[in-house]
Amino acid sequence: MTDRAFAVVRAGALTTVQDRGRPGHAHLGVPRSGALDPYASALANRLVGNPADAAVLETTVDGCAVRPRCAVTVAVGGAPCAVRVDGRPAAWGAPVRVPAGAVLEVGRAVRGLRSYVAFAGGVAAEAVLGSRSTDLLSGLGPAPLRDGTVLPLGPRPAGAAGSDAVPWPAAPGELVLRARLGPRDDWFTAAALRLFTTRAYRVSPASNRIGLRTEGPPLERAVTGELPSEGMVLGAVQVPPDGRPVVFLADHPTTGGYPVVAVVRERDLAAAAQAVPGTTVRFIPVR
């Protein structure tokens, strides 16, 4: 019998299991979670013949290494990086056959932050509320990978491995986030809104799966009172007391008490997931 599983040889800085997340539970305080770059994870899945919502590994900055116990087709996408199988160079962004017992090494991201590793059959970690995603805010789903962790793989997909000519979005040199002002733009001064929509911010190294933190001119409030907690959406640009905008990503809290000055378009958030600290951020107001 084939042992459909892999062992983690090098977990890397932060490697988690991610699929499309668990939307629909925000009223219970459960974040949506899911791959921060959903286009990259869907493309990687397509390359190995998986449905787009199969669970993959999401690495952060320095990749990871795993040893499958069975021969398996994998694809590494998202942030470009060196891929090696038992030390020999292999293709990035294309299906790669890994023999049973060989080590798949996913190298440090050359550009961007997060690489995605899809395995034919998907990572079959236990699902919680319909999703295998690791949620770092509330601790739901499989724990982040550690050296020695063993994770099961799902049954081989019926579909053939996909085309190897898929377009990968590039990591942004400058992060342009189109955002619709509100719902609490009236909590800020006119001067603050001008700064927000015209000045350059930088991606802060304190960014994580919960939010993209920024450095730049603080936004001054026009209303100084306390906002009763209210529901938060993906892409909400929340402004904490230090005045620096935080863009909410997949593991964001479902409610919050700081005013949201604007909401970033969902399709711009994948680029936010790949923006390295120090990247220039511009918020472009759209209607």
Next chain:
Amino acid sequence: MRAVVVGERALLVELGSGGETEALHAELLRRRAAGALSSVTEIVPAARTVLLDGVEEPARLASLITGWEIEPLHARVEPALDIPVRYDGPDLPEVAALWGVSPEEAAEIHAGAEFRVAFCGFAPGFGYLTGLPAGYEVPRRATPRTAVPAGAVAVAGPYTGVYPRTSPGGWQLIGTTDAVLWDPRREPAALLSPGTRVRFVPQDPQEAARDVPRGVGGR
């Protein structure tokens, strides 16, 4: 009522009071159960707002929703959920002092109230329960605890809550329950969801405040 479009596909409805918020939330659930709002993925009530996510045409719904006739919230027919509690929290004496009563009387006041989950948040399974009479609001602790144990029954502002798991927290701890607030392997995972009615039942009748004369103190 005021409705503000949020991003591309969400709507935030602001209401005048917690009661109106709970009534709108109940109305939205009724309409969704009847087949309306089919694209809506999330209905998230909070203190004075209800957020709808996954709205096809948020601007259109914003103009419609403010014209809705919303049934006022009335006592519902289903029985309240009983949560057994030992009133043994370390902050019970302080809360009692704020209320101007003895700790035993504070426990009786709390156990005598009918609660309702106004909304959830902070952590999976954490509900903000309303139901304490006006005048019983208490401040958060000046210094939050770094670890509040799972099952701690706590009060802050107008709310009562139960910590689903060990976490940092600034609420005043008045008791302990063995009830499991959150279990992802259970269906439903959350013991409390918005709208759930709750009573806190003193677990040990000998120790409970039952024998203390009623009607003392108040406020």
